Amino acid sequence: MAPRKHIIGGTAPLSVDSRQRRILDELQARGSCTYREFEKLLGVSSMTVRRDVDVLAKRDALIKTLGGAQYSNVPQFLYETALSERIAVNRAEKDIIADSALKLVQPQQTLYLDGSSTCIALARLLAKAQFALTVITNSAIIAMEVGVSPTAKVLCLGGDYDPQSASFVGVLAEEACVKFFVDTAFMSTKAFLPEEGMFESSIAALRIKQLMAQRSAKLVLLVDHSKFGQRSLCRVVAIEAIHTVVTDAKSPRAALEVLRKGGRQVVVAGGSEPEEPKAA
Amino acid sequence: MAPRKHIIGGTAPLSVDSRQRRILDELQARGSCTYREFEKLLGVSSMTVRRDVDVLAKRDALIKTLGGAQYSNVPQFLYETALSERIAVNRAEKDIIADSALKLVQPQQTLYLDGSSTCIALARLLAKAQFALTVITNSAIIAMEVGVSPTAKVLCLGGDYDPQSASFVGVLAEEACVKFFVDTAFMSTKAFLPEEGMFESSIAALRIKQLMAQRSAKLVLLVDHSKFGQRSLCRVVAIEAIHTVVTDAKSPRAALEVLRKGGRQVVVAGGSEPEEPKAA
DNA sequence: TCCCATTATGTTATAATTCTACATGATTTC
């Protein structure tokens, strides 16, 4: 991952990063560009340009067109962070989980959503659903996603910005937390053990989760199957604090059984319950 | 040019117009589509779909991609608000103004940036400049933009989310304001009169501006020429509170003279100083 | 009503592009 610096002589080739940045700069300035033009501009082969453009397209930083690329007005912050990749991982499962989570929401409720990618998926559905809701979050992205809904009121915790999750943590966020009390808090987690609870690697994020878990009437955990059976740095809450676990059909059945026996409500998204038929 | 209506029997082929409309509808709903999918969906040959897509692409209604087409307006994603349009208006001027504003920033400083589109432009430059800075803002977008810089610390005010500006206002934001004191506050404004000061139409946004103006050692106003000579609902601060005004070369000279005589520092971006030549 | 001009569509062949696999040189790591 370390950037290569091969400064040889005469014309110093650009590093991968700066070359990709120049591609974006050029697109921003000109709107669109062909591969040929990029080859000349950057002094590399067609294949290298294509590979760069592929990387940037995967991050939605640009749009691939026929013989080249076109500027995308998706703001820069999204592709500079690892966030867009996190959103892309297991996207189908996350969407299905979010869909099931939506059914746990009633109009007029007050919700908390953390900054996880699964909650981002839920936020999109909430915005579409046009419920009258109050949504509290510490995620800048969720604030913006839900904010497009004219029927939802959005409140965001301030604080130190964490670029990894695009959310706010720290003293300011913690102070803001204690002013609220919500009906349902939706959270995801880095790792989850059915016998022990949910784990988090970032201490700052952990404290927000803990505070909001205490301040919610109902705590709903959204976890796709990849989270099961792992442990991480610190435990957020014990298993007893969790009211409902929403997961996908690929999760280990044994683990779900443990949860049910422990008294948790378990929702397997896309599993037994038939998906509602899409309104024709 | 007359649309053909060949309603024969059984399966009624769509007219050209309604077929193209369906292509756009499908793209708006799904984001992107392949030619194959369109063929099946519309029951026509590959070539017909391609011709339709060509027509629509010429109108910028969609973007042609490799095996299909993509919706052009970056759908389903972030702000469907007026924000992206606000950013686009007078973009060149805003970039130039931001460039000049950047020169007023020293490493190690603490800055405040409001949620204006000019400040968003500045935020991008700050992130690129890789200064060691602390940036306070009430804009979700600026938090994310500056947040990509590994050298900058970003603090965001929380509060009620305003989708028009993608920024936070209200009681929570006001409470957070009073905890800070910054070296320089950069703000823009809806309207600006050189004899009177800056104006704002939203009361909630106004209060944040007022509070942060009081809490900055230096207040820098970023205004493109279109803001001059207008008045709006409420005055944010009197002209005396403003230390520096950064504007573009199209601003009325008389107004700038008034400002200079009143003791303001006036920076005309892209004026006397030569732009750095673009690397060929 | 018939015929012709026009438009719309489908088919095929050809040209261009994109993707895949592999080979090479550079850089880092142990």
Place this chain on the structure above:
DNA sequence: GAAATCATGTAGAATTATAACATAATGGGA
């Protein structure tokens, strides 16, 4: 200093796009 990793380039295969032509359908006239 050697192995592993990464970045890049080359060439051929697969896919896709374009162009040219053929056919079918419509709309006006005569």
